[in-house]
Amino acid sequence: MAEFVTRAENTRRLIVIVVCVILDTLFIAGGILWFKNASDIENGEKNSKSIVRLQAKVKELEDANRASEQNVIEFAQPIGWRTHASWTTDRLVTGALNPEELKSFLNEWAAELNARAPKEGERESMKYAFLKRVKFLLDGPERPGVGFPGLEKLKTGARDKETAAATEADKKFWQNEVAGLTACIDAVKAASQGLDQTPEMPLWTDRTDGMVLRKLFEELEKLEAAYLALSKALQDRLDAVAKAEKTLGADGQAAVEDARKKLLKTITDLVGGNRDAKSGDAVPKEPGGLLSDLRKSEEDGPKSVAEKEIELKKELAEQREQSKRLQQFKTENDLRVRDLESRINWFRHRREEARERREPDGEIVGVENGRQIAYIDLLHKDRLFRGTKFRVYSPQRGGIKVDKAEIEVVEVRESGTSVCAVTRIIDASDPLRVGDRIYNEVFERGRPRYIAIAGRLTGRLSNDEAATLIRKFGDHYQDRVDQRTDFLVVGEGYDGPDGRAGTGDADTSGEDDDPNFRLARDWGVKIILERTLYEYLGVK
Template sequence: MKKRSRRGAARISAIWLIVFLVVALVGAAFGWIAQQDAAQARSSHQTAVSALNVSEARFEGERQISRDISQIFGYFNPSEAGSRTVVDAAENGLESLKVAFVDMNSTTATFEDAVPVVIAQYAARGKAISDLTSQVTDLRSQITAARDNLTSVSGDKDDKIRELQQQLSDAENQARDTEADLQGRLAAAQADRNDKDSQLRSARGDIDDLERQSERDKTAATTRMAHMADSLKFTKEPEAADGEILAISKALGIGWINVGARNRVNRGMIFHVISGKPGSDFLKGWCRVISVEETRSEVTFFSIVDQFRPIVPGDIIYNPVFDPTGVRNAVLVGRFSGVYSERELKLLLESIGITVQKRLDQETDYLIVGAEMYVDIHNDPVEEPIQPSELPVYKEAQAQGTQILSIRDVRQYFKK
């Protein structure tokens, strides 16, 4: 039994020895392979480093060339190290050069093409400057000659002054003689004055007659003013409303009023809305006509005064320049432009029953004044704008009491 145990132990030791030798051989093999790979990697690294150094040297050379070109060509930021020419800026510079030098055309694509043209035009301009310098020299010579001539003329002027002073002395002597003669005539004139006094007394009688006539004319003018006051009631707040609110859509902010095309209502006309409660004159807001039918109009509301007192059906509307029945005449003076050109203003006035006249007369109710004018009555340009208030028709309207309205008064209640 003991011998068997020794042989088994010997077998196990031999096996482990074999295993150890195999492992050692495998490790040695792997070590040799790893050493070969490391050597090859070091060789590849050295080759890559050498190639990198060559590329960096070539890149630095190209970069230095780019810097040198940028230093000469420009269009770069000098505050940044290594800054190079901005291509877009250089192209813009070339286009500006083409604009400045008219001889360049679309075939001039580079600065190399542009430089000969610039040099040629610069030389031409230098020659032109030289010619102008010669002309300036000639003109200076002419000025010197003119100054010499002026000195000569000044001497002649002094001689002339002395001659005139002598003539003045002679004239004074003659004036004294004339004075004596005039005194004699004055005595005769005093006698004639007495005759004129009697004529004056007669003229005063005529003046009294004229004053009486003036009083009669004044009475007639007062009557006309009263008539005009009646025809101009539209410029004041009417005693009765122009209409009332029929219905309202709170969601859309619109409503309907009970006046329409039959009442000369136009799209864009503006009314202010007053509370419909008896005895109340509270201004609730404004409404603008956006659609017109025969007997009613659609409006939109704006500038609501108090959100807690909204516009409701039954509230009343006013427009001081709205008159659904009256017949009136107007004359336009000044310049009308923008939204209300003269043609548009005439159409608006005709739509509300106002006839536009060509000339002011006794039947004219309004003079509507526009902006200053830059041409005269013959359509010739003027140096200073002409104010409508400086025109004769304006002063005539004032003299006969015609109502004068500014275009702003019309715009306030009529929007487009």
């Protein structure tokens, strides 16, 4: 049965609804006004200890402390603490020197400098080779007087010749030389900026193990840009030298021609002026006029012209030699640029392939955290090498690869599991667990490897026998290293006394003799010892 409602009841209900809406609106407006007033009070000028202001002040102090800490860490000249720390007095109040603290600081910095120096047997990286070439270009060889003297010495010599210039033209020429050499030096220095050593790409190749392909590609791009900038600086200098040589030759020829014409004109005027003179006329002992000019020209002219010609030839020879050396340096630099472009294209291809497949290569099936040992499901049949590095991540993080550790294979087994050593913990709060995934951007499970040999093997197998076993195992043997090569096996002359490749005394000459070793170093190919190859091939 439907409810019967009178008109008066409807009116009453409508009034109640309207009153409730009005009250709700008033309460909401009051709440907004109260919140705004509270916020204004919190941020007001009179409330200097509000949470917002205190948070901002704490952040400023934290930033200042971090900046001070970074300045202390990056302190790079161990020649005393007080002088170089005086500029931090606005943030760090310095007092009397503490001998123990100073000794500790200098010892730590000495250890840091020693860590940056090359260890015995380490090989220079492409970055270090570039910086060494820049230093040679600027300062010349370590032994003076041998080869190219260096741009700095050329600039100093040009400035000295500018000071000793006898004529305004010579002074202007050497001023232009100084300006040109200064511009070239600045361009060469600018080319090497941004190539300081980094943890990912140090100056020594033995310290780049485990470097991800993305970081290597970024470093190669920086190196390519540096080589291109250096090539442009050398080309500009060559153009300036060619222009100066052309100008110098033209000016010298013009000066010689002017001197010759002046001498001929003087002789012609003198002969024409005395043609009608009688034989008995007295000739003054001290001739004047054109005769005096002629005698002076006879005495000084040829000597001056000869000196000018000698000086001109000397300057032209110096300019040609400088141009020749710079051209040779530029040719070598262009070859390195083309080589770098080839490497970058190859690494770009490798990176794109790795990016496309970014799937785990295996997983951790056992962990001994106390011994920093992990066991993985990759075996000898998966073409796993001892020394291969992997990154570890947990699959529980929403499918996103967040690296937590790095491991290195120390024992490759035929069945069960292979053994890895934990070489780096990225996230200490997230230890390694069974089921964690491992990956390597350039490792592909079961993919045939490209293997080459440098030198002569001295163990159980000869080079030909090793090549036969490599092919029998399903891998590719290469006579010559190229961009596809995965491993270079080193034999006699490369295995040093400490068991690492390329650390022996015979290695220096061996490197010059075997092109595969140089190519492997330039292409960043992994170098393994002969016994590692035997383990991989299963040779007992």
